[in-house]
Amino acid sequence: AQTVTQSQPEMSVQEAETVTLSCTYDTSESDYYLFWYKQPPSRQMILVIRQEAYKQQNATENRFSVNFQKAAKSFSLKISDSQLGDAAMYFCAYRSAPPLNDMRFGAGTRLTVKP
Amino acid sequence: SAVISQKPSRDICQRGTSLTIQCQVDSQVTMMFWYRQQPGQSLTLIATANQGSEATYESGFVIDKFPISRPNLTFSTLTVSNMSPEDSSIYLCSARRPAGGYTFGSGTRLTVV
Numbered sequence: 001a002q003t004v005t006q007s008q009p010e011m012s013v014q015e016a017e018t019v020t021l022s023c024t025y026d027t028s029e030s031d032y033y034l035f036w037y038k039q040p041p042s043r044q045m046i047l048v049i050r051q052e053a054y055k056q057q058n059a060t061e062n063r064f065s066v067n068f069q070k071a072a073k074s075f076s077l078k079i080s081d082s083q084l085g086d087a088a089m090y091f092c093a094y095r096s097a098p099p100l101n102d103m104r105f106g107a108g109t110r111l112t113v114k115p
Numbered sequence: 116s117a118v119i120s121q122k123p124s125r126d127i128c129q130r131g132t133s134l135t136i137q138c139q140v141d142s143q144v145t146m147m148f149w150y151r152q153q154p155g156q157s158l159t160l161i162a163t164a165n166q167g168s169e170a171t172y173e174s175g176f177v178i179d180k181f182p183i184s185r186p187n188l189t190f191s192t193l194t195v196s197n198m199s200p201e202d203s204s205i206y207l208c209s210a211r212r213p214a215g216g217y218t219f220g221s222g223t224r225l226t227v228v
Contacts, residue, residue, distance in 0.1 A: 035217075042221065043205060043207075043221055043222040043224075044219065044221050044222075045207065045209075045219035047216070047217070050216075091157060091158070095217075101145075101146050101163070101211050102148060102160050102163055103148070103160070103209070103217065104160070105157045105158045105159075106157060107156065107157045108156070108157050110155075
């Protein structure tokens with residue numbers, strides 16, 4: 001079974017600075033999808049960014065970008081110009097290609113943004 | 116994108132009773148999923164709910180304890196049966212949209228006393 005590992009239980013960043021959250025995964029599949037989700041105290045899971053494994057180009061969404069290293073099975077999230085609203089739990093997630101569709105989550109990283 | 120309405124948002128229940136959690140999606144979705152999230156921890160998949168067929172349960176979760184219904188493409192329920200304090204957790208539903216992508220309900224915080 002696929003596993004997702006987030007080795008940083010907590011991270012802290014100064015407002016306006018850059019922070020990188022780490023994620024590694026274990027799989028024998030060649031086609032899959034990777035995600036970063038943000039979960040604020042409201043519990044709502046919010047999609048931050050997604051990456052298709054077949055794409056070599058790293059995904060970018062405004063201040064959020066990933067460093068996808070397929071051979072190393074690494075999928076880190078970089079948050080630039082951190083804002084107070086970025087404070088939340090961040091979960092890395094893995095999803096197999098269809099027909100398998102369930103998503104596996106890492107343990108999460110709690111990000112604190114200091115003003 | 117699809118929006119999921121999950122109810123109740125929270126509940127406090129007596130041990131030995133059952134609670135049914137509902138998720139209503141505002142558009143048809145192919146698959147729905149139910150997760151459990153212990154406080155401050157990650158999401159653990161309980162089961163996958165397909166319309167018109169029995170749910171597929173993950174290791175450690177059984178139908179007698181967590182019966183699931185999926186009567187149509189926009190609705191699903193999860194029942195937590197014969198509850199004990201160990202069932203206290205947050206339960207979330209998720210839906211996979213036909214075009215891909217996932218959306219989540221806002222979760223149900225369950226406390227069993």
